Amino acid sequence: MFGKLRSALSRAVSSLARSVREAAALREIKLSDIEDVMEEIKLELIEAEVAYDVAEEIVERLAGRLVGSKIPRSVKLEDHIRSVLAEVIYEVLGEGGLDIPEEARARCSPGGRPYVVVFLGVNGVGKTTSIAKIAYRAKRLGVTPVLAAADTFRAGAQEQLAYHAERLGVPIITGRYGSDPASVAYDAIEYAKARNHCLVLVDTAGRMHTDYDLMGELRKIVRVSKPDLRVLVVDALTGNDAVEQARMFNEGVGVDGVIITKADADVKGGAALSVAATIRKPILYLGVGQGYEDLEVFDAREFVKKIVWGNSSQEGKR
Numbered sequence: 673m674f675g676k677l678r679s680a681l682s683r684a685v686s687s688l689a690r691s692v693r694e695a696a697a698l699r700e701i702k703l704s705d706i707e708d709v710m711e712e713i714k715l716e717l718i719e720a721e722v723a724y725d726v727a728e729e730i731v732e733r734l735a736g737r738l739v740g741s742k743i744p745r746s747v748k749l750e751d752h753i754r755s756v757l758a759e760v761i762y763e764v765l766g767e768g769g770l771d772i773p774e775e776a777r778a779r780c781s782p783g784g785r786p787y788v789v790v791f792l793g794v795n796g797v798g799k800t801t802s803i804a805k806i807a808y809r810a811k812r813l814g815v816t817p818v819l820a821a822a823d824t825f826r827a828g829a830q831e832q833l834a835y836h837a838e839r840l841g842v843p844i845i846t847g848r849y850g851s852d853p854a855s856v857a858y859d860a861i862e863y864a865k866a867r868n869h870c871l872v873l874v875d876t877a878g879r880m881h882t883d884y885d886l887m888g889e890l891r892k893i894v895r896v897s898k899p900d901l902r903v904l905v906v907d908a909l910t911g912n913d914a915v916e917q918a919r920m921f922n923e924g925v926g927v928d929g930v931i932i933t934k935a936d937a938d939v940k941g942g943a944a945l946s947v948a949a950t951i952r953k954p955i956l957y958l959g960v961g962q963g964y965e966d967l968e969v970f971d972a973r974e975f976v977k978k979i980v981w982g983n984s985s986q987e988g989k990r
């Protein structure tokens with residue numbers, strides 16, 4: 673995963689080390705020592721599908737930290753640069769988020785309102801699959817979620833979610849095709865309240881982020897179901913388009929957290945970083961395959977370690 677981003681960062685460390693080695697031995701680092709190499713690093717990041725603005729922010733923060741600094745003699749130059757780079761990326765990326773089933777369990781109270789999560793995103797990004805994975809995770813934690821099949825738009829969507837509900841042994845509220853998706857979400861919440869379920873996961877129809885009618889429909893679902901969390905699902909493989917989607921959904925409906933799917937097939941790795949940095953919302957999970965277990969809680973520190981130091985314990989498995 674993320675090989676391209678990792679090698680771009682690794683090259684960045686080597687080039688920076690080369691250009692500051694002499695300067696650092698004699699005096700403080702000046703902007704002129706690193707200007708060229710900063711431009712090179714920016715381009716490398718963009719090639720790894722880091723959004724332009726985000727690449728620029730990383731490079732500016734990096735220069736801000738290095739210019740005027742003296743490298744302590746006691747540390748290896750490359751290691752020093754690497755830890756500065758890791759800090760910068762961590763700042764730009766932000767913290768990870770919460771784990772939905774854990775959160776639902778923590779807030780659960782008899783007779784209380786269930787924890788309601790609405791999933792948003794364009795067609796085929798993996799909304800329904802991610803819901804099934806979270807339902808699986810919730811069940812293992814002893815929380816039985818109610819699924820709301822509020823995609824009454826795409827043929828087969830109801831059956832697709834019902835198939836997962838049956839396999840996972842969790843209740844589902846469905847609706848007729850063409851019926852109001854907001855009412856399906858509402859019914860699922862009422863069902864959960866009546867039977868003391870702590871979590872409701874609302875599936876919605878995929879839509880183009882440019883489709884304002886459908887955006888309006890999503891806003892209605894959100895108004896009616898008053899979710900505790902609006903989760904945007906984006907596909908890592910769509911690269912820069914994922915950033916555009918994030919911006920549009922965040923402005924059009926509001927987004928509280930993000931799931932990046934298909935990270936297992938993503939060699940570039942820029943999307944995760946760019947989406948979180950652009951809308952300043954936490955990444956909650958990475959989708960890493962098609963099975964129910966293929967969902968990783970996103971750990972920002974671990975992610976940064978993986979892409980900057982490249983020695984994660986997870987890495988050997990892929």
Ligand SMILES: Nc1nc2c(ncn2[C@@H]2O[C@H](COP(=O)(O)OP(=O)(O)OP(=O)(O)O)[C@@H](O)[C@H]2O)c(=O)[nH]1
Pocket residue numbers: 793794795796797798799800801802823826829876877878879932933934935936937958959960961962966
């Ligand atoms: N490799 C991989 N495939 C995934 C992942 N998440 C979802 N998929 C696949 O992506 C395809 C689309 O997933 P869906 O869950 O149907 O996507 P959706 O967003 O609900 O699609 P619509 O309902 O049409 O908008 C399926 O073939 C999934 O198996 C992932 O993390 N990794």
Ligand SMILES: [Mg+2]
Pocket residue numbers: 799800801823829875876878
């Ligand atoms: Mg779907």
